[in-house]
Amino acid sequence: MTDLVRLLIVDDHPVVRDGLRGMFTGDPGFEVLGEAADGAEALALAEALRPDVVLMDLRMPGMDGVTAIGRLAASGSPVKVLVLTTYDTDADVLPAIEAGATGYLLKDAPREELIRAVRAAARGESVLSPSVAGRLMGRLRTPRTPAEEPLSQRELEVLTLVARGSSNREAAARLFISEATVKTHLLHVYAKLGVNDRAAAVAAAYDRGLLTPGGR
Structure with a gap:
């Protein structure tokens, strides 16, 4: 039997949280412990509920996802963070991964891919959507010169x-x-x-x- 994966869903859009909750609640391999609408609420719930995986949006009012990921990592929390967002630009992907995200997936991912990604994240495996993986590989293959690359x-x-x-x-x-x-x-x-x-x-x-x- 597959181990139960305990989830915390973080997104500022209620309809997105409702959809994700419905998806994972309908699967006996997952338990949705709670929902948060911003990074600050996510930190408080992560500490109180101790989920295995946090599904984290990036662009939220108040504390954003990258800041929340960094603070979770700095706190020594063992929770795995899987970014789930609509954005796959360098300005979004790289800071999230550097802050400590286990994986990065886009919201247009098929249901089966998202479920596999959450299970992989729970095991501590890195999960990247194809477009994000391609972007990172492209960066490694064609590094910019210092003069061309701005500081984040x-x-x-x-x-x-x-x-x-x-x-x-x-x-x-x-x-x-x-x-x-x-x-x-x-x-x-x-x-x-x-x-x-x-x-x-x-x-x-x-x-x-x-x-x-x-x-x-």
């Missing part, structure tokens, strides 16, 4: 704190992410700016106008 919002936030003298641990605490995630963001910053250390990254960012005295 989170990378700018990390670099701003570094420029103000924060350590990796302090930056992690301020941004509610893990220290390892801060290090990963800094490595991406170094690669994009063509530098090898924190001081050079800050200097390059000021030189390019990414950071300004008294602000960013």
Whole structure:
């Protein structure tokens, strides 16, 4: 018998939550523990209910999905997060995966694919929709030059704190992410700016106008 997978559904659209609840409630292999309409509510319910998998939308009012994923990861929670969204751009996919999402699926996925993906996520396996997998592979095969690739919002936030003298641990605490995630963001910053250390990254960012005295 297949192990029961306990779910938390997070989406700001009630009709989407209702549809997902109906789909999984009708399958004896799943138990829907609760629903949340934004990231903050998701964090509270994840702590209280201890689901196996969180189905997480990304773009929600209040706390967005990426922030919630990062905070779950930083808290040490063992819950697996499967992103379920309509967006598959680099600006959506990469931050979600870097924040700690186990998988990334689009809302137009067939029912059977979604069910398989949730079971795989519960086992800790990475699950990517074909379009997302193709986008990531394309990025790896044709990396942009540093001058062509802008820093992400989170990378700018990390670099701003570094420029103000924060350590990796302090930056992690301020941004509610893990220290390892801060290090990963800094490595991406170094690669994009063509530098090898924190001081050079800050200097390059000021030189390019990414950071300004008294602000960013």
